[in-house]
Amino acid sequence: MPIYKAPVEDITFLLNDVFQIDRYDNLPGFSDASADVREAILQEAAKFSEQVLQPLNHTGDLEGCTRHDDGRVTTPKGFRDAFKQLAEGGWLGLSGPQEFGGQGLPVTLSQSVNEFLISANMAFSMYGGLTMGAMAALLVHGSDEQKKTFVPRMMTGEWAGTMNLTEPHCGTDLGLMRTKAVKEADGTYKISGTKIFISGGEQDLTENIVHLVLAHIEGAPAGIKGVSLFVVPKRTINADGSPGAPNGVSCGSIEHKMGIHGNSTCVMNFDNAVGTLVGEENKGMAAMFVMMNEARLGVGVQGLAQSEVAYQNAAAYAKERLQGRALTGSVAKDKPADPIIVHPDVRRTLLSIRAFNEAARALVVWTSLKSDLAHRSDDPKERAAADDHMGLLTPVIKGVLTDMGFANAVSAQQMFGGHGYIVETGAEQFVRDARIAMIYEGANGIQALDLVGRKLARDGGRALTSFFNEVAAFAKDNAADEAMKPYLAPLDVAVKHLQQATMWLMQNAMAKPDNAGAASTDYMHLFGLVALGYMWARMAKVAQDKIASAGEQPYLKAKLVTGKFFMERMLPETALRLSRIQAGAGSVMELPAEAF
Template sequence: MPSYKAPVEEVLFLLRDVFDIERRGDLPGFAEATPDLIEAILSEAAKLCEDAVQPLNQLGDRVGCTRHPDGRVETPQGFKDAYRAFVAGGWLGLSAPPEFGGQGLPFTLATIVNEFASSANMAFAMYPGLSQGALAAILTHGSESQKKIFAPKLISGAWSGTMNLTESHCGTDLGMLKTKAVPSADGSYEIFGQKIFISAGEHDLAENIIHLVLARIEGAPAGVKGISLFVAPKFLIEADGSLGARNKVACGSIERKMGIHGNSTCVMNYDGAKAWLVGEPNKGLNAMFVMMNEARLGVAIQGLAVSEVAYQNAASYAKDRLQGRSLAGPKYPEKPADPIIVHPDVRRNLMTIRAFNEAARALILWTALESDVAHRTADAAERQAATDHLALLTPVLKGVLTDVGFDNTVKAQQVFGGHGYISEWGMEQFVRDARIAMIYEGANGVQALDLVGRKLARDGGRAIMSFFTTVRSFIKENDAEPELKPYLAGVRQGADHLEQATLWFMQNAMAKPDQAGAGSYDYMHLLGLVALGFMWARIAKAALAARANEPARAAPMEAKLLIGKYFMERIMPETGAHLARITAGSDTLMAMPAEQF
């Protein structure tokens, strides 16, 4: 049976040594987040995820969710108790506004808890995760009345949330949706239509489920310009806040799927469900993007989270499993064979995963901190820079971290050999669970198109230019430090490749859009590699300082420096391959007639 230990010390190192979270004490919520409180929060979250959530992961995968003939959905045994513990601890409201019952602490802390929960049990973590996304959309675009009705209940966990976008004929192209909203005399609407792939669409964890639904008001313009966002509760809400009659929305079936069996992925049927407009008519996609961007960062975290738990189990197995002898001679002559950790190829898999995990966690925390700045600072320039960071890196985080996270679960499975293919060890579940993260909340190819087609050119390329400035400035400021040179050299070369690729798009993609499409996926991964490499340079700087100033931390810091050096030697050179593929253009890719495929 697999195990999991939340990387609390690793997160504390990043918050304190790499990002110096205490310097953000000027932001609302940060002054309250003292070092002692942060450590206590992370320790308690770790305990909950390790003890209450992780043990249910394999059970949830084996049993899945059950739909009853009346449309009710029952989650796997133990999920209700774990959910009660989760909401009783106030974890859903960790960073939510205090005026609605939240604790108002940094979003960064909620991001860390999300990672711990997703590593422990990805399917379970989706239930509270979707509620947090629905809360964000309502707080941003809902009326004052809607905020008052829905926010406290979502924050407490008494009610949960969903997002209803996809229909059987439209996923990415939401302009094709057919779900319609018919106005009622009382100002509400009746929703008619069917949505598919709705995560947590029906379950028994919360007393009410708040569905955020994209639909087209009768007579609205065609395409995305005619889409509106509605809130449709499972149970209608009386004037006094109590629950009333069952709304006309029901789970028609549970999707049979590859992984995340413990989460109820539903077909939802709307047969005149009573709903209320959120935001302005025909502006629903903008409102839903608040939830989608939250979800995309959450999915990026899933990529890291499953990679982390897969690594932990593979590393433990590699130190115990005896097979063969070291090529350099027996390392454990008293044993019948050496542990497989002595073999270079096993180490290649493990070090590749770990090198990604540590940099990916840093990149997520950097972005989460920028999100806190964007939403909490009073400084307009700071807010703009943080918003640019989020716009540029959200598609990169979603695409790169889920692609590589899935690859890493396969590498971890490989360490187990044949046992990795057997269910009881849990590795094949990690592979299956991780696979969906590359697809939902916008398939990764779409993330790449969004990055190259929209984010690069926005505001005259301000966001990517700011990124280059940040990276180049760090290199210049630290170039004289001899022990940092191996890390800075790799980042410098990667940044050079990224600048060349950006210039190539500027020169070739405007007149021929297929050039951008053909190179977008490689560009996303190229930018992701440079961002991860930059994180390793910052980690290395902090590790060198900690090693010099705190002898008790010398051993773990030395390990970090070795892993970072491995990243620069073995992974960072891939930026050159991405650049070569980008500059190959689209001619060969687009030349073959469709009928020849």
């Protein structure tokens, strides 16, 4: 059966040593998250993930969710009790504002906790993840009354939240949606329409569900410019704040899908359901993007989390499975064969996954810290720089981490041979669950187009320039360190490849936009490789300094070797990505549509 151990030591290394989170004690909430508090929270999150959620992952996948004739949905056995523990433990409000019942701790810490929850049980974690995203949107764009009514109960897990965008005939192009809103005399709206693929749209975990719904108000401009956002609770709200009568919201069916069976992915029908406007009329996308950006970072973490749990199980199997003999001679002479961990290609596969995981985790922590700065710093320049970072890196984290998370889950499955294709090992579930992360919250091709088409040129390329400057400054500061050359020299080459690719796009995409479209996915992955390489350089520097001051430790030695592997075996892929980008769109667009 599958196993999972939360990477507490790795998170602690990143928070304490690489990013030195205590430097930010001047920010609200950071002084409350001292080193001992962080350690206690991470250990408790690990315990909850390993002992409560992980055992429900396999059984929840087999059982799935059930829709009853009256429209009710029941989640897998054990999910209700686990969600109660999640809520009572305060995990949903870990980084939420204290005025609404949250603990006010850094998002940097809560994202690390989220990785544990997702690795242990991705389907279960989505119920809380969407709730946190809905709270974020309401906190930024909701009225005082909406915040007061909904957020405290979502923070405590009494109520859950969802996001309702997609319709049967439209996905990414939300301007095509047909869900309508009719304004009533009392200022409320009657919402009617059908939404699909709604994660947690109906469930038996909470007494109410707060749906955030995109719709067109009657008479609004056509297309995306006429889209508004509404909060539509499953049950109406009584004067005392308690759930009232049913609100014209129902689950029409549960999608039969490839993975995440423990999450109820619903077709939701709104039949004159009463909703209230969030923000301004026809400005719904601005409000929903708050939730979508939160969700995209969370989905990037899903890619990392599935890669991590798949790696852990594959590595454990490789140390136990006997098959053949080492090329250099028998290792386990007392056994009929050697464990497959002795074989170079098995080690290459496992190290490729591990090297990605550790750098991706650093990238998530770094970007989460920027999120905290963007929302909590009182320095306008610091907030603006952090916001630039978030805008630039969000599509990279979502696209690259989920592409690689799925690929790594497949590679980990390969380590099991035929046993990876059957249910008992859990390897095939990691593959199935990881696959959705590449699709929802904006398919990865859309993330790549967003990066190339919008984020690079935003504010005159200010965010990209800042990224290049930071990497260059780090390289300059450590240029004289001989021990850093194995990390800095490959990074320098990769950065030059990214700069060449950027220049090529500047010179060739304006006159021929298809060049940008054809290059976008390769550019996103090229950028991702450079960002991951930068993370490895930073981790290597800290590991070397700690060894110099405190002596060699197995954890730090493994960190340096894994980082060197990344620089030697994975970062050189930037040359391939650059070559593809510079090939342009010619052969991509040459065939007529009917030839496909």
